[in-house]
Amino acid sequence: MRYAYDVASVRAAEQELMARLPDGTLMARAAAGLASVTAAILGQARGGVYGARVLLLVGVGDNGGDALYAGALLARRGAAVHAVLADPDRAHAAGLAALRGAGGRVAGPGDARTLAGRADLIMDGLLGIGGRGGLRGVFAELAEAAHAAVEATGAPIVAVDLPSGVDADTGEVAGLAIRAAVTVTFGTFKPGLLIDPAAGHAGIVELVDIGLDFPEARPVAEVLQESDVRALLPEPARLAQKYSRGVVGLAVGSERYPGAALLATGAALRSGVGAVRYDGPVEVVGTHPEVLLGDGRVQAWVVGSGLGQSEEARRRLSRVLESDVPVLVDADGLRLLPKESLKRSAPTLLTPHSGEAAALLGSSAEEVDSGRIQAVRALARDYDAAVLLKGPFSLIADPLAPGLRVNTHATAYLATAGSGDVLAGLAGGLLAGGLSALDAASVAAYLHGSAGLLAARSGPVAASDLVAALSAAWQNVAG
Numbered sequence: 001m002r003y004a005y006d007v008a009s010v011r012a013a014e015q016e017l018m019a020r021l022p023d024g025t026l027m028a029r030a031a032a033g034l035a036s037v038t039a040a041i042l043g044q045a046r047g048g049v050y051g052a053r054v055l056l057l058v059g060v061g062d063n064g065g066d067a068l069y070a071g072a073l074l075a076r077r078g079a080a081v082h083a084v085l086a087d088p089d090r091a092h093a094a095g096l097a098a099l100r101g102a103g104g105r106v107a108g109p110g111d112a113r114t115l116a117g118r119a120d121l122i123m124d125g126l127l128g129i130g131g132r133g134g135l136r137g138v139f140a141e142l143a144e145a146a147h148a149a150v151e152a153t154g155a156p157i158v159a160v161d162l163p164s165g166v167d168a169d170t171g172e173v174a175g176l177a178i179r180a181a182v183t184v185t186f187g188t189f190k191p192g193l194l195i196d197p198a199a200g201h202a203g204i205v206e207l208v209d210i211g212l213d214f215p216e217a218r219p220v221a222e223v224l225q226e227s228d229v230r231a232l233l234p235e236p237a238r239l240a241q242k243y244s245r246g247v248v249g250l251a252v253g254s255e256r257y258p259g260a261a262l263l264a265t266g267a268a269l270r271s272g273v274g275a276v277r278y279d280g281p282v283e284v285v286g287t288h289p290e291v292l293l294g295d296g297r298v299q300a301w302v303v304g305s306g307l308g309q310s311e312e313a314r315r316r317l318s319r320v321l322e323s324d325v326p327v328l329v330d331a332d333g334l335r336l337l338p339k340e341s342l343k344r345s346a347p348t349l350l351t352p353h354s355g356e357a358a359a360l361l362g363s364s365a366e367e368v369d370s371g372r373i374q375a376v377r378a379l380a381r382d383y384d385a386a387v388l389l390k391g392p393f394s395l396i397a398d399p400l401a402p403g404l405r406v407n408t409h410a411t412a413y414l415a416t417a418g419s420g421d422v423l424a425g426l427a428g429g430l431l432a433g434g435l436s437a438l439d440a441a442s443v444a445a446y447l448h449g450s451a452g453l454l455a456a457r458s459g460p461v462a463a464s465d466l467v468a469a470l471s472a473a474w475q476n477v478a479g
């Protein structure tokens with residue numbers, strides 16, 4: 001598992017550790033890690049550090065200090081390092097002395113555009129965990145100079161700890177924020193590196209261990225790693241028979257949207273269950289001859305994907321919601337009936353995208369996307385259900401779990417029609433296989449992402465390709 005802690009926990013862990021170490025040790029560790037990642041990037045881009053032109057954007061706090069010390073290390077290896085200071089009177093004094101001592105040079109904001117245009121790499125040390133709100137004043141001018149240069153030259157921006165201007169704790173971006181190619185973060189992931197829209201500013205995240213420990217703190221978010229998913233996969237026992245492995249019922253698809261039924265069924269058949277039962281008007285057996293048809297006992301239902309808005313759709317939905325087994329509600333199922341009907345006593349998993357989440361919350365998709373932690377938590381609380389809020393990095397909340405889960409194992413090729421139907425069939429099957437709603441959602445999001453990554457190796461991905469890649473994705477995880 002990978003965890004993200006909030007700023008208060010990072011500050012507490014830092015204090016605890018600093019009390020036991022000589023002054024400056026943590027910043028030295030951070031700067032060494034930062035310089036080493038930066039050197040590796042320069043090595044890949046241009047064969048080495050020697051002669052590389054590096055521009056440091058330096059704010060008024062320790063984030064700028066990290067950049068200055070790392071700049072000093074790069075200057076000692078032969079890089080031509082310039083630091084542009086947002087406010088010369090408040091820049092980290094010891095860091096500045098180190099940079100100057102190593103042969104680095106210091107410039108004012110007026111030189112930022114020229115220096116950025118010539119740089120092989122720009123290091124963003126404007127704001128770290130002490131930042132509040134979007135970038136303002138000189139900070140904003142420096143970020144704009146960096147973005148303009150990068151657009152013209154393709155040089156990477158390496159963010160120190162966080163892309164400056166994003167909210168470390170919530171992932172919100174209130175105004176201008178740096179868009180980095182790589183973020184080198186210290187001690188732990190921060191929620192803002194995992195939660196969109198901030199996560200979209202971070203690029204690839206490299207974690208540098210500086211010795212911080214979090215024995216008591218509660219993480220804001222956790223990200224399942226492959227080994228976590230492996231431990232949760234329902235593998236058949238030796239004495240398994242099809243009913244003991246679980247049966248998932250699918251009340252999805254309609255004459256208008258037959259594809260949803262075919263895709264969800266294909267995915268459910270590859271979700272580890274013993275059988276899939278389809279209840280609806282779509283002819284699925286021609287494509288999936290294994291499927292059982294009509295009513296019968298199931299261990300979980302999936303309802304909503306491609307259900308349409310007809311009276312018959314409403315009836316199918318209420319029948320499923322009234323059952324006493326776990327139910328995954330997707331797409332049309334989230335909008336068709338009064339909200340109260342989604343509040344059930346058996347486990348329920350809601351899988352909205354931003355627009356569907358907005359409809360449930362009475363807000364707009366833009367509001368959901370600008371405050372995703374708040375939105376997913378509000379849904380989980382209001383509906384007393386596990387909620388998978390889909391998106392580039394999907395969020396999963398459960399009313400009983402203190403932290404959130406985030407799935408980062410994904411590709412933008414998943415943004416294709418029918419992709420959500422595949423996810424629903426897969427997650428529903430995992431529910432029927434005995435996983436909790438939280439685990440079914442997390443494992444499904446991971447496997448769905450894996451299938452997308454595998455399928456994307458051969459080019460653009462159709463939702464049917466995701467179904468076809470699911471078994472290989474499962475096998476890669478299961479080992």
Ligand SMILES: NC(=O)C1=CN([C@@H]2O[C@H](COP(=O)(O)OP(=O)(O)OC[C@H]3O[C@@H](n4cnc5c(N)ncnc54)[C@H](OP(=O)(O)O)[C@@H]3O)[C@@H](O)[C@H]2O)[C@@H](O)CC1
Nearest residue numbers: 014027030061062063127128129130131132133134136161
């Ligand atoms: N914790 C750890 O374990 C370690 C931490 N380390 C490093 O320290 C970093 C945190 O340093 P930090 O606390 O000095 O804060 P930092 O983000 O540099 O600057 C904050 C200042 O900026 C200003 N400001 C704020 N918002 C603004 C805005 N929107 N636009 C413009 N200005 C704005 C504000 O000044 P004010 O406006 O209040 O005058 C505030 O005082 C951390 O991210 C990591 O890199 C590592 O060295 C090793 C171990």
Ligand SMILES: Nc1ncnc2c1ncn2[C@@H]1O[C@H](COP(=O)(O)OP(=O)(O)O)[C@@H](O)[C@H]1O
Nearest residue numbers: 353390391392411412414415417418419420421
């Ligand atoms: N940019 C993206 N990067 C990664 N995954 C994405 C992206 N956009 C969408 N997805 C994923 O693709 C799926 C789309 O589901 P959904 O919006 O229900 O689509 P549809 O209704 O067309 O099936 C979700 O799992 C979502 O998390």
Ligand SMILES: [K+]
Nearest residue numbers: 124127160162
């Ligand atoms: K930064």
